[in-house]
Amino acid sequence: MRAAALRDRIGGELVLPDDAGYALAIQLQNTEYDTVEPYAVAYCASEEDVARCVRHARDRGLRLHVRGGGHSFNGWSTGEGLVVDLSRMSHTVAEEAVVRLGAGVRSLDALDVLRTRGRQIVTGTFPTVGAGGFLTGGGIGWQTRRFGLGSDLVTAARVVLADGRTVRCSAAEEPDLYWALRGGGGGTFGVVTEFEVRPVEAPTLVAFETLWAYDDAVEVLTAWQEWAVEGPDELGTSLVVLPGMFGPGGRPVVRVWGVHLGTAEEVRAGLDELAERAGSKPLSRTVGPPGGYAEVMHEALCGSKTVAQCHRTGTGPEAEGHRHPYTRQSYRLTGRAATRAESAALLDAWDPALDAVGQERYLLCIALGGAANRVPRTATAYAHRDARFLIGYQFACRDVAGDAAAPARLTALADRAATALAPLACGSYINFPSSRVGGDWETEYFGENRGRLRAVKRAYDPEDFFRHAQSIGHSAPTTEVES
Numbered sequence: 001m002r003a004a005a006l007r008d009r010i011g012g013e014l015v016l017p018d019d020a021g022y023a024l025a026i027q028l029q030n031t032e033y034d035t036v037e038p039y040a041v042a043y044c045a046s047e048e049d050v051a052r053c054v055r056h057a058r059d060r061g062l063r064l065h066v067r068g069g070g071h072s073f074n075g076w077s078t079g080e081g082l083v084v085d086l087s088r089m090s091h092t093v094a095e096e097a098v099v100r101l102g103a104g105v106r107s108l109d110a111l112d113v114l115r116t117r118g119r120q121i122v123t124g125t126f127p128t129v130g131a132g133g134f135l136t137g138g139g140i141g142w143q144t145r146r147f148g149l150g151s152d153l154v155t156a157a158r159v160v161l162a163d164g165r166t167v168r169c170s171a172a173e174e175p176d177l178y179w180a181l182r183g184g185g186g187g188t189f190g191v192v193t194e195f196e197v198r199p200v201e202a203p204t205l206v207a208f209e210t211l212w213a214y215d216d217a218v219e220v221l222t223a224w225q226e227w228a229v230e231g232p233d234e235l236g237t238s239l240v241v242l243p244g245m246f247g248p249g250g251r252p253v254v255r256v257w258g259v260h261l262g263t264a265e266e267v268r269a270g271l272d273e274l275a276e277r278a279g280s281k282p283l284s285r286t287v288g289p290p291g292g293y294a295e296v297m298h299e300a301l302c303g304s305k306t307v308a309q310c311h312r313t314g315t316g317p318e319a320e321g322h323r324h325p326y327t328r329q330s331y332r333l334t335g336r337a338a339t340r341a342e343s344a345a346l347l348d349a350w351d352p353a354l355d356a357v358g359q360e361r362y363l364l365c366i367a368l369g370g371a372a373n374r375v376p377r378t379a380t381a382y383a384h385r386d387a388r389f390l391i392g393y394q395f396a397c398r399d400v401a402g403d404a405a406a407p408a409r410l411t412a413l414a415d416r417a418a419t420a421l422a423p424l425a426c427g428s429y430i431n432f433p434s435s436r437v438g439g440d441w442e443t444e445y446f447g448e449n450r451g452r453l454r455a456v457k458r459a460y461d462p463e464d465f466f467r468h469a470q471s472i473g474h475s476a477p478t479t480e481v482e483s
């Protein structure tokens with residue numbers, strides 16, 4: 001069957017290289033992958049469409065790339081084969097005990113639908129990340145400490161398998177697959193078409209933001225980590241060190257922000273305590289009024305943009321959400337608050353001197369722990385139940401075509417950052433992969449769960465049909481992988 005014949009067989013839309021919409025259809029969140037030219041992009045409208053695409057690819061010996069929200073840092077949702085895009089399977093349905101999510105739904109759309117239904121679900125901290133990748137990789141965010149990972153709340157999933165069959169998995173049906181899909185990584189075991197998730201009870205939230213002078217960065221980074229470790233589960237918080245190009249007055253700045261499932265007074269008292277621990281005052285501090293969960297999350301994720309505007313540029317007529325430039329990153333999970341000397345080393349790798357050459361870069365930390373760490377390590381595929389922080393660096397270039405030296409330069413910076421992170425690391429999170437991962441990456445991502453994951457892979461995808469650079473395989477990886 002030729003590619004065009006698939007067009008007549010699916011209810012959704014098939015975009016081929018000669019079609020006018022192809023250049024937009026192939027895009028991911030990161031512009032780096034605009035040069036990858038898939039055989040076709042299938043915007044599936046139903047589970048049957050997905051199954052037909054799987055069979056089409058298998059019959060023709062094509063690779064198949066599963067795409068949800070398209071946020072894979074390392075481009076694992078695209079390639080030269082057939083891209084199965086789930087973005088039109090994006091329903092959000094609130095039922096009695098669960099919320100059903102189409103696997104292509106973006107956080108901001110799910111929150112918007114649930115806004116009027118009196119339901120709340122956990123999401124990450126970026127508006128357009130898709131449920132498909134977020135939940136299969138683990139799913140961390142500001143609600144992790146209070147409610148656990150996004151995947152801890154998944155009660156069932158519908159999955160199209162490599163042989164074209166569709167199964168439902170849950171604790172009672174296909175339990176090994178259900179186990180693997182909660183942290184074993186996307187694009188590995190099958191195409192999830194729908195998740196059922198347990199809603200959470202979080203009717204109101206308070207958002208906060210503080211900015212700190214870079215001169216105080218070592219103390220703020222150290223104090224913020226201790227504050228987050230010792231703080232209540234209701235506190236969801238991130239810290240980012242921004243370069244001068246994004247700081248007030250052209251100076252680098254440290255931003256601490258997040259949401260709290262409590263009162264504005266509790267947040268103010270908490271921020272006072274953070275300032276006391278840091279021994280300095282922030283340049284600015286904003287504590288919002290308590291608001292509806294979806295409204296506060298929308299504002300924290302999208303600012304004043306409407307839902308339609310907040311979508312990624314190119315995905316709708318009003319969409320103006322930014323795309324990410326060519327980036328090299330190093331990320332690790334860490335198991336404790338860094339000491340002052342370790343914080344200083346982390347900031348050295350971010351390197352304030354790079355402002356002089358206009359290097360765009362971030363040091364990002366997200367606080368974890370709480371409920372996520374009260375789950376046994378082997379209960380789901382996500383093993384990192386002792387992680388307290390996700391910490392990492394991104395080094396970006398907005399004109400890589402005009403700067404031939406950029407890839408090597410950014411790789412060297414990311415490597416230096418990886419060295420700074422190594423003494424603190426207790427593993428890696430498959431949804432924030434480093435650009436360069438060496439050695440035994442399966443153990444890095446999955447710890448003692450890797451053996452069971454390989455067994456599930458053998459049982460459900462014996463021919464390794466669903467694969468990308470770091471999907472779990474049938475046997476241990478032996479070579480270094482560079483994505």
Ligand SMILES: Cc1cc2nc3c(=O)[nH]c(=O)nc-3n(C[C@H](O)[C@H](O)[C@H](O)COP(=O)(O)OP(=O)(O)OC[C@H]3O[C@@H](n4cnc5c(N)ncnc54)[C@H](O)[C@@H]3O)c2cc1C
Nearest residue numbers: 068069070071072077124125126130132133140186187192
């Ligand atoms: C700017 C930004 C912010 C982020 N913030 C957070 C955050 O706060 N918390 C967090 O946990 N993560 C975050 N992430 C990471 C994000 O969770 C992962 O990149 C995730 O895999 C993206 O899912 P996606 O569906 O949007 O991406 P995609 O690129 O579409 O998919 C990612 C992976 O999942 C697979 N996949 C996608 N859909 C399915 C499906 N339906 N069935 C099976 N496999 C599927 C793909 O094949 C690919 O391997 C962020 C990423 C970015 C770029």
